[in-house]
Amino acid sequence: MPQALPGSVSETARVVDLHLHSNASDGCDPPRRVIERAGAAGLKVVALTDHDTVAGLAEAREECARLGVEFVEGVELSAAHEGRLVHILGHFVRPDAPALAAQIDFYHRDRYGRMGRMLARLQEVGVAIDPGDFLRVYGDAPSIGRGQLGAYLVEKGLAASREEVFQDLIGEGGPAYVSLRLITPFEAIRIVREAGGAATMAHPVLSGVDEVIPALAGAGLAGIEVEHPSQDDAARARYRELAGRLGLLCMGGSDCHGARPGPERMGRHNQPLRLLKELKGRLGNP
Numbered sequence: 001m002p003q004a005l006p007g008s009v010s011e012t013a014r015v016v017d018l019h020l021h022s023n024a025s026d027g028c029d030p031p032r033r034v035i036e037r038a039g040a041a042g043l044k045v046v047a048l049t050d051h052d053t054v055a056g057l058a059e060a061r062e063e064c065a066r067l068g069v070e071f072v073e074g075v076e077l078s079a080a081h082e083g084r085l086v087h088i089l090g091h092f093v094r095p096d097a098p099a100l101a102a103q104i105d106f107y108h109r110d111r112y113g114r115m116g117r118m119l120a121r122l123q124e125v126g127v128a129i130d131p132g133d134f135l136r137v138y139g140d141a142p143s144i145g146r147g148q149l150g151a152y153l154v155e156k157g158l159a160a161s162r163e164e165v166f167q168d169l170i171g172e173g174g175p176a177y178v179s180l181r182l183i184t185p186f187e188a189i190r191i192v193r194e195a196g197g198a199a200t201m202a203h204p205v206l207s208g209v210d211e212v213i214p215a216l217a218g219a220g221l222a223g224i225e226v227e228h229p230s231q232d233d234a235a236r237a238r239y240r241e242l243a244g245r246l247g248l249l250c251m252g253g254s255d256c257h258g259a260r261p262g263p264e265r266m267g268r269h270n271q272p273l274r275l276l277k278e279l280k281g282r283l284g285n286p
Contacts, residue, residue: 019253026147028258177183
C-alpha cells in the first residue's frame with residue numbers, strides 16, 4: 001500500500017523528485033548513490049524511473065529506508081506515436097506485475113540487438129569505436145541505450161558533446177540511428193495501470209505529440225510533466241493550461257542522470273509534497 005505523507009513536512013514543501021535515473025539504465029551512478037545524493041539535496045520523497053527496467057529499485061529502496069526517505073517504485077517506459085518517441089512514467093508500480101515484467105524482458109532483448117546494429121553503423125560511417133570495449137563498459141547494464149553510447153563517445157574523445165552525438169549520429173534520422181520496436185503510449189499506460197501504478201507523460205515538449213494527449217487522458221493518463229529541464233517558461237505555461245483543461249496532474253522532476261548532463265539537476269525541479277497525495281489518488285488496478 002502507498003505510504004502516508006511524511007507527517008513533519010508541509011504539503012506545500014518542495015521536497016519531491018519523481019524522475020531520477022541510475023546506471024541500471026543510462027544514468028551515471030548506482031541506485032544507492034542516487035539516493036545518497038537525493039538525501040543530501042534535502043529530498044524527502046524520490047522515485048527511481050529507469051528506462052525500461054526495474055532492476056535498480058531494490059537497491060534504491062534499501063538506501064531510502066536507511067536514510068528515512070520515502071521511496072516510490074517507478075519506471076520510464078519507451079513508446080512511440082506515429083514515429084515520435086513518447087516516454088510514459090509509471091509510479092507506485094508493482095515491479096513483478098506480469099505485463100510489466102514481460103514488456104521489460106522484451107525491451108531488454110530488443111535493446112541489445114539494436115545496440116549491436118548501431119555500433120556497426122557507427123563504424124560504417126567512419127567513427128572509430130571499439131564495440132568490444134563499449135560492451136565491456138556497459139554490457140552488463142539491465143537497460144542499454146543511446147544515453148550510454150553517447151556518453152562513451154564523448155569519454156573516448158570521439159565526439160565533443162552528448163548533444164553533438166545525438167544531433168549528428170544517433171538521434172532520430174541520424175546515420176547510426178536504429179529504432180526500437182516500441183509499444184504505443186496507450187499500451188504503456190495500460191501496462192502501468194495493470195501494475196497498480198499511475199501513468200504520466202514525461203517531458204512532452206520532446207515528444208511533440210500534444211495532439212494525442214487528450215486521447216491519452218481518456219485512456220487513463222494521470223498527468224503530464226510541466227516542470228522539466230527541457231521546457232522553458234512558455235512550454236510550462238502551455239502544458240499547465242492543457243493539464244488543467246484535461247483534468248491532468250501537473251507533474252515535474254529533474255530527470256537527473258548524474259553527471260550526464262549534470263548533477264546540478266537534482267534539487268532544482270522539486271515538486272510539492274501534496275503532489276504525492278494527488279498522484280496516489282490516480283493509481284490503477286490494485
